[in-house]
Amino acid sequence: MGGVAEAADGVPGVDVSNWTGDVDWGSVASGGAKFAFVQATEGTNYRNPRFDAQYGGAAGAGLIRGAYHFAQPHESDGAAQADYFLQNGGNWISDGQTLPGVLDIEDNPYKDKNGKNNCYDLSTEDMVTWIKDFTKKYHEATGRRAIIYTTTSWWQTCTGNSAAFKSNPLWLARWGDDPGELPKSWKRHTFWQSAEKGTLAGGQNSFNGSESQLKELANPPAEVTVSGAARNRKTYTVTVSNTGPHPVKDVKVSGRAFGGQRVVKAPGCKFSGTAVLCQVGELTRGQKATFTITTKPSRSKGTVGLNITVGSVKLTLKAR
Incomplete structure (x- = not known):
């Protein structure tokens, strides 16, 4: 069953991509952010040209950082895109400062170019299979469960509100004052993107927990x-x-x-x-x-x- 998350202050953070441009990470850190997500890849043929500077800059400013992959499910299978992500910045390392990689899967923004619908013309069954292939490959390679970034409406429409991903942390996108209803796989969100822009560079986010729990997500115990x-x-x-x-x-x-x-x-x-x-x-x-x-x-x-x-x-x- 889906749950309703309660708004909480949480731990602040940001997300950035090539579109954000050059980031003053010292200002982001002094502004209170404790973590940052940086886009690494998209599909199997795009790597953020600013990734190294953004990812390294976040770490240099003392932020816990993570990389994300923008999915293009109609172009290739999930395992292939996970491979591309792993080879181009998405690999998890045990340095205490790196979060698990993120699968960003949401409404198709290129409908005018690729002629696909919001679900990239995949059936709900095929979309669930695609996500399983991506997350399985990532887990096999890193031992970590990939974070899934999505919206509740997209998840309900394009996966049939699948409940198959309970072990993957949820990064929920919902701009507003509270996270609202959650997709069926989750009873709580781990991250929440509440605004496209704000006082800090890039998207405005919060971690649903304490700073020590955020650090544990970056560096979990042996299993x-x-x-x-x-x-x-x-x-x-x-x-x-x-x-x-x-x-x-x-x-x-x-x-x-x-x-x-x-x-x-x-x-x-x-x-x-x-x-x-x-x-x-x-x-x-x-x-x-x-x-x-x-x-x-x-x-x-x-x-x-x-x-x-x-x-x-x-x-x-x-x-x-």
Whole structure:
């Protein structure tokens, strides 16, 4: 269900493009802005000629910055445009000052030139697929969820008000005194563009949170996902995946068999009696490690299994 966001002061910021021209970033920072979004690319053949100066200038003035891509969904698929964005300024780096990249997808501004409607002549199903392809490619490359910039009316019309993008932060465009109704995928906005221009250079924006939360969005903690399966009464698998943006080190997987069984085999792990301990020295972004644990039940019936602990995550694998 869509929600209604409440207006809040938030943390101020700006967005700029080639059309903004040269920016006095010192003035932007002294005026209270804490972040800036800079257009990097459009389609697969345009790169903002002022991008390097604007992006570097924002960082030099101490602002947290992020790059955005203006989508042209009728020209090429989402993955191709994500690639172009990543190669031309949109790649996320772990420097504590870089926000996840933005997919700017909104009304077609070139209707007179390309002859397409506001949805670029894509069906709602094809548009959702296009956005999924872009955001999937970006996540695979960076470990970050791309921010989506859009309007509620465009989202409702051109995606059928899709609810498929809950994990992507929302940058809502709505000029006025409050953000208003949100698209169906989101219960809250992360950024809000409230005006095309104002006291600061470029578009006027706010972050829906504290400055410390803004910094955490630029530099989130490591993220590990744990999954497992009981393949039968004797064989269990546990997979540890690095699904975040940072490498993780010294991951410990500890397990204990229950139901009257003991561990008899666990390649790459130490085990004794009912206990097993597996360790991973390092998992780079996107890497995973799978362990297979074999047990010997003392009885042929009844519930058996493994209790697995990885950090604060606890997982119970059962078999009958």
